[in-house]
Amino acid sequence: MSLRPRARIHLNHIAENWRTLQAAQPDGLTGAVIKADAYGHGLPQVAEVLHDAGCDHFFVAHSFEGESARRALGPNPVVYVLNGPGPYEEPLYREANLTPVVNSDHQFQTLVTWLQTGGKLKNGYALHFDTGMNRLGIPAGDAPKLAEAVEGMLPSLIMSHLACSEEHGNGMNAFQQERLSAISALFPDVPVSFANSGGVWLGQDYHHALTRPGIALYGGGMPPKDAKLLPGMTLEAPILQVRSIEAGESVGYGATWQSSEPHLLATLAIGYGDGFPRSASNKGFATIGTQRCPIVGRVSMDLITIDATSARNLARPGVFAQLIGLDAPLEEQASLAGTIGYELTTGLLPRVTRIYED
Incomplete structure (x- = not known):
């Protein structure tokens, strides 16, 4: 038996989460964000299972991720590249049938050059407008002149991105929605995409033609209580050693934890060298x-020590303890470590072996 930490990837859970998100907005289409190796779950495997479930619109950050997605998906699904086109990438976009998301005037000029020199994009291109996040996107004030500039070469999608979608009462959501409505009115025949994972739960006004959930596909985020999402992975590490300590003894570098009474300790084969955050020291948990x-x-780099006193009858070398999964919810574990679920799953390194389950 290998003593490596492992992430059991539940492909059937990811597909079921996509169906749950689709059911939450029955009047439109539900895409899937599979950038960053499908949030650490494996881009080719996740793309394939979601396509089999009925998903035909996928989003990645970089063109090389788009190539990987195309190899997994075959010729038909639409693959959007969120970070946009580079000046010399036209052959790659054409050969892999990728759809660029244009985020700036510079990228728009790059696209125009492609098209004027005979380049052809099977699924067109998307325009991403910044409606208030001030991170990436064409300024909202540039929309009227861009609407004139694209006559004869309309985009296939208008996009924006919600900044505060997981805070349902935040006025920023309605503010961005109003801006996007004004922008989309300038492109009356073009579908709109706005809702990320949190946006799906905001309701029909935010759904438009195409939603693009990410973290919710993998069981994370902050869904409403009546939306049951399943964990996309179970992260586990084997116990290497079990030992008893007395009151007054300390544990680990810096002796930052000291026992007040006898405890049973178990040492797990996982650490920040595997991508589990050091910030979970004295805060996180395993089951x-x-x-x-x-x-x-x-x-530490390769090891974590847990207080296994409550699991005395189960703790023994070779038993796997769970750090993310049904018994160790992703967002709770992330919060204890002072981070978010996105960072926990995308941060897992190749030393964590992936086991794909369906």
């Missing part, structure tokens, strides 16, 4: 069976 066992002492 053995269904028993929660707090992390004690610092997370």
Whole structure:
């Protein structure tokens, strides 16, 4: 038995989460964001299972991710590249049938050059407008002149991105929606995409023609209580050693945790060298069976120590403890480590072996 940490990827859960998101907005289409190796779950495998479930619109960040998606998906689904086209990438976009998302005047001029020199994009291109996030996108004030400039070469999609979608009462959501409505009115025959994972739960006004959930596909984010999402992965690490300590003894580098009474400790074969954050030191937890066992002492490069006293009858070398999964919810674990679920899953390194389950 390997003593490496492992991530069991539940492809059937990811497909079921996509169906749940599709059911939440029955009047439009549901895409899938599979950038960053499908948030650490494996881009080719996730793309294939979602396509089999009925998804035909996929979003990646970079063109090389788009190439990987195209190899997995075959010729027909639409693959959008969110970071946009580079000046010398036209052959790649054409050969891999990728759809560029244009985020700036510079990228628009790049696209015009492609088209004027005979380049052809099977699924067209998307225009991404910044409606208030001030991160990436064409300024909203440039929309009227751009609407004139694209006559004869209309985009296939108008996009924007919500900044505060997981805060349902935040006025920023309605502000951005109003801006996007004004922009989309300048492109009356072009479909609109606005909602990310959190936006799906904001309701029909935010759905438009195409939603593009990301973290929700993998069981993360902040869905409403009546929306049941399943974990996309179970992260586990084997116990290497079990030991008893007495009151007054310390654990780990810097002796940052000290026992006040006798404890049973278990040492797990995982650490920040595998991508599990050091910030979880003395804050996160693992489970053995269904028993929660707090992390004690610092997370080190290859090892984590947990207080296994509550799981005394189960803790033994070779048993795998769970750090993300049904018994260790992703967002709770992330919050304890002072981060978010996105970072936990995308940060897992190749030392964590992936096991694909369907």
